[in-house]
Amino acid sequence: MSQTITPPSAPPQALQDDEIRVKIRRFDRADAAALGACALSAFCLDWLVYERLTPLSGGLGFWICWYAAFLLMYGFVAREQRGPLAAKDRVASVVMASTGIVVVVALSFVLGYVVFRGYHALRTNFFTQTQEFTGPLSKATDGGGAHAIIGTIEEVGLATLICVPLGVLSAVFLNEVGGRMARPLRTLVDAMSAVPSILAGLFIYVALNLSLGLHFSGFLAALALSILMLPTVTRAAEVVLRLVPGGLREGALALGGTEWRVSRMVVLPTARIGLVTAVILGIARVVGETAPLIFTAFGNPKTNANPFSGAQQALPLMIWQLYKQPLAGPVQRAWTAAFVLVIIVLALFLIARVIGGRGPGHVGFVRRRLNDRRNRVQ
Amino acid sequence: MRALEVNALGFTWRSLFCHICRLESLGPVVATRMKGRNYVSSSVEDIREERLEIRVSRPPADRVYRAVARSAGAVTLVVMGLIFLFLLLRSWPALRDARWSFLTESKWNPDAHQFGIFALMILTFEIAIVALTIAVPVSIATALYITEYAPRAVRRPLTSLVDLLAAVPSIVFGLWGRAYLEPRMVNLSKWLARHLGFIPIFKVTTNTFAGSTFIAGVVVSLMVIPICTAVIREVFSQAPPGEKEGALALGGTRWGMIRAVVLPFGRGGIIGGSMLGLGRALGETIAVALIISPITDKTIHIIQGGGNSIAALIANRFFESSPFAQRALMAAGLALFVVTLLVNAGASAIVSRSRSGAATEI
Amino acid sequence: MTTITGNWDDGAQVIDLTRSPASMRAHNVSAWFGNHKVLERVSLDISAHQVTALIGPSGCGKSTFLRILNRMHELVPSASLAGTVLLDGEDIYRGPKPVTDIRRQIGMVFQKPNPFPAMSIADNVLSGLRLSGTRLHGRSAHAVVQQSLERAGLWNEVRRRLSEPGGALSGGQQQRLCIARALAVEPRVLLMDEPCSALDPTSTGVIEETMAHIAHDVTIVIVTHNMQQAQRVSQQCAFFLATHDTPGYIVESGPTEQMFSEPEDPRTRDYVHGRFG
Incomplete structure (x- = not known):
């Protein structure tokens, strides 16, 4: 017998409301209770053993011992509750979650600490004045970092001017032109990204100052920074180019485009x-x-x-030089500068996220207007 | 109709077509993908198939384009070569003076013509090893947390946060390490020395704990963790979902699934990320220079004050040194350069052979 | 029926995995992805010792229903469901058994073969046992490997290369390796999600033979697009259908022969005769 089952044709939509969705919980009340109880009893045990029975002391050591005791205890409890396999799974979850959270909190704390140390001595004069008339004994809020900000902008700007064409073209070479040399070059770019930053500076100093007689200048700094920036830009750009679907390239080539035009107009x-x-x-x-x-x-x-001429300041360098003077004023100014530096890095990163978050092929406002105009002309 | 033609790429197919049609010189353009594919007929050896040789004659524009892209790529090669060459040339008098003892000598006293990188290299590696001992397991756990455990809603923000922290300048970590961490770590160091002093590396011979290899290593580990985590997370996130489901469908727990699928798949990424971290830790300058109390004798007592790294030594000493000592420092820089290159080449080789190699960015 | 004895990897407990094929019953199962409903009150009885085929056009919720049967559905973010699924009368969603036990009793073979490429063929077969905490060694391990591969019809092809990686096999062999892997944990029900759709006709034939062999010791539920396959391998059949604005539901279910020869619903007749879908 073949049975026809309801709903016969179109299922009535109104029925949806009375259905109760199954609640799936990986982590129920018993688990939470076990976790809390273990944390608490590990704390008590740790306190008893650590502070009373053995001659141990020290804050960080206490928490490390607590964590170990807690994991052990939770492992035993979970084993009693659900068997050895589930116990391993639970302990692994607790380890991963606690490590992940501690790492994120600790690293964010580093940033927070810099903000905490730096922001209260930040006055508007930091952006208008320099350290020219500021000595080691001046007040922490005296002087400013205008010269360092100008220097950083110029040095990083020049480095960007050097690296953008080079990096993008290198990525084009790695990904579009290719050939025998692409693989070794990729390895070499990797290797270049591992060059210790101090060696980039030392190399520029040795090659241009000692050998060619060029004196300290922002341009030399820009060259040194380029050595560090080039592999980053190249690799990141290469990843982006790799995301362009191959079908697009072949489609354009099949239309009879030259490689150059395909790169410029499609990729x-x-x-x-x-x-x-x-x-x-x-x-x-x-x-x-x-x-x-x-x-x-x-x-x-x-x-x-x-x-292009004469020694120049930069924000990180200013922090380094100020912090090495063991006096309250310069050290505080170093913290202020570090705060500004952190804000700059955060801002750059946020801009990159906002732009990058839009995904490939997104057409921005300006670009859309240009396209409209071109289409109208045609 | 118009709306249909405009696709998401921001240009119209028609305009592309028009542009290409208007091209003056349309030389034969042949994709060179055919190369390297050979069909071997093993059973009948006598019959030699004649393969079509594809000659590509490119239009001039393409030749220029290829040449420009190629020379941009060559810049990397040239720069790397120049770094090696200049450091070698400049440090040659010092190297000639020290001869092979440069590799074996433990003292660093260039002005007395007695110097070598043996002790410095060991001190450098000590910091890196302390950093990696902490950073690698923590990074793996953090990466697993982000890809497998964290609630779905916070995965993207966490990923962004880790990427952001990887861009925090080393001087910021140095300042924080010096001002906040060091006074607190000294207590832990004392605790380790008191209770675990029977282990040689935790033994102390002096009573200073500030500026130790241990503390510098912990700060460097904090700098390395976001970098390692970013690489490892990227690889873990590409673990094949089909295999993960397969492991779960067999009745595996989440941890079982991770051990059976995610970790084997991500091995290349773990090694690559760790080696990248090692490279960073070996070359870290500013954070180490801010924290360490510089010494140049080798020691294995990592928690007592005093340590060094080649990069920090160069930063601290260079402008105070005599010309000959500067050359000696350049020789040390050259040694650091070679070591970081070797580490990186090793990482690349291991990673490219692993299954997740293609997905690993280092 | 075999008895596998082995050690928990952290104790000397001996477990008995003797199991008999189970029946399943789904009652008023609905499923959602976010707010989008994909299954509407599906009820189906799956009898033990038989092969049940789920047929229907693409996107009608067959695979979703199959994944609900061994709690794989909940792995998809934002997925939810309502209704009850019983395994031999025991509710798999509200019962006390952990999800890992459920999945171990209800094995699954996927559309795309997914052997663990880092493991050897033998390790692949043993992986299910290892994942559920049974570590076998030496002779007992070999016995399980041989028996599972024999049941999956793969033994003769791979007996000499058990230590080669599982990823080196052909697509059809990989799929049979996945079947062997699923069989090694002695499931009571085996779910197959279009197991042959990525394979060539020869491999498909071998897998269908395999299914006929193992149908005696395990209840099989198979999702398939292929009418002939459903006719060849199954004794029971359920026809799913979804129109573009309604979620999937079962139009008709019953013995395969009857469904194909004299279906009650005109839509079933159209579908099994290839007139739409």
């Missing part, structure tokens, strides 16, 4: 937003670099707006 425009993100990430990577600047920009308490 690069499609990847445009990703490329911008790649560049911003590259900037964020080098804007806080200190070590290469020691050998190239050298530092300067006065404003030097000309990046």
Whole structure:
């Protein structure tokens, strides 16, 4: 017998309301109770053993011992409740979750601490004055970092000017042109991204100052930063180009386009937003670099707006030089500058996220207007 | 009709077509993908198939385009070569002076012509090892937390946050390590020395705990964790969902599934991320220079004050040194350069051979 | 029926995995992805020792229903369901048994073969046992490997290369390896989600033979697009249908022969005769 089952044709929509969805809980009240009880009893045990019975002391050690006792206890309880396999799973979950949360909190705390130490001595004069007339004994709020901000902008800007064409073209080579050299070059770009930052500075110093006689300047700093920025931009841009679907390229080639036109008109425009993100990430990577600047920009308490001649200051370098003076005033100014630096990095990163979050192929406002105009002309 | 033609790429197919049709020189354009595919007929060896040789003659524009892209790629090669060459040339007098003892000598006293990188290299590696001992397990756990455990809604924000923290300048970590962490770590160091002093590395011979390899290593580990986590997370997130479902459908727990599928798949990423972290830790300058109390003798007592790294030594000493000592420091820099390159090459080789190699960005 | 004895990897407990095929009953099962409803009050009896085929056009909720049967549905973010699913009378969603036990009793074979590529063929077969905490060694492990591969009809092809990686096999062999892997934990029900749709006709034939063999010791539920396959392998059949604005539901279910020869519903007749879908 074949049975026809309701609903016969169109199921009535009104019925939906009375259905009770199954609630699936991985973590129920008993688990929460076990977790809490274990945490508490581990604390008590730890306190008893640690503080009373053995001659141990010290805050951090106490918490490490507590965590170990807690995990052990929770493992035993879960084993009693649900068997050894589930116990392992539970303990693993607790370890992963606690580690993940502690890491994120600890690292955010680093940023928070810099903000906490830096923000209260930040006055508007930080953006207008320099350290020219400020000595080690001046007040913490005296002087400013205008010269360092100018220097950072010029140095990083020049480095960006150097790296954007080079990095994007290198990525185009790796991904579009290819050939025998692509694989070794990719390895080499990886290797370059591992060059210690101080060696980038030392190399520029050795090659241009000692060998060619060029003196400290913002331009040398920009060159040193380029060495660090180039592999970042290249790799990030390469990843973006790889995301452009191959069918698009072949479609354009099949229409009879030359490789150059296919790159310029299909691949690069499609990847445009990703490329911008790649560049911003590259900037964020080098804007806080200190070590290469020691050998190239050298530092300067006065404003030097000309990046091609004379020593120049930069924010990270200023922090480094101020912090090395063991006095309250300069150290506080270093914290203030570090706060500003952190804000700059955060801002760059947020911009990259906002732009990059729109995904490939997104057409921005300006671009849309340009396209409209072109279409109207045609 | 118009609306249909405009696709998401921001140009119209028709305009693309028009542009290409208007091209003056349409030389034969052949995709060169055919190369390297050979069909071997093993049974009948006598019959030699004649393969079509595809000659590509490119239009001039394409030749220029290829040449430009190629020379941009060559810049990387040239720069890397120049770094090696210049450091070698400049440090040559010092290297010639020290000869092979440069690799074996433990003292760093260039002005007395007695110097070598043996002790410095060991001190450098000590910091890196402390950093990685903490960073690698923590990064793996954090990456697993983000990809497998965290509630779905917070995964993207957490990923962004980790990427952001990877961009925090090292000087910021240095400042924080010096001002906040060091005074607190000193207590832990004392605790370790008192209770675990019987283990050689926790033994102390002096009573100073500030500026130790241990503290510098912990700060460097905090800098390395976001970088490692970012790489490892990326690879974990690409673990094949089909295999993950397969493991769960067999009755595996989440941890069982991770051990059977995610960790084996992500091995390349774990190694790649760790090696990347190692490279960073070996070359870290500013954070180490801010924290460490510089010494140049080798020691294994990592929790007592005093340690060093080649990068920090260069940053701290360079401008105070005599010309000959500067050359010696350049030689040390050269050694650091070679070591970081070796570490990185090793990482690339291991990663490219692993299954998740294609997905690993280092 | 075999008895597998082994050790928990952390104790000397001996477990008995002897199991008999189970029947399943789904009652008023509905399913959602977010707010989008994909199944509307589906009820179906799945009898033990038989092969039940779920047929219907794409997107009608067959696979979703199948995944609900062993609690794989809940792995999809934002997925939810209502109704009850009974395994031999025991509610698998509200019962006290942990989800891992449920999935172990109700095995699954996926559309795309998914052997663990890092493991050898033998390890792949044993992986289910290992995942559920049974670690076998030496002779007993070999016995399980051989028996499972024999049941999946793969033994003769791979007996000499058990330690090669599972990913090196052909697509059809990989799928049979997945069947062997699922059989090694002695499930009481085996769910197959279009197991042959990615395979060539020869491999399909071998897998259908395999199904006929194992149908004696395990209840099989198979989702298929292929009418002939449903006719060949199944004794019971359920026809799912969804129109573009209504969620999927079962139009008709019953013995396969009857469904194909004299269906009651005109839509079933149209579908099994290939007139739509």
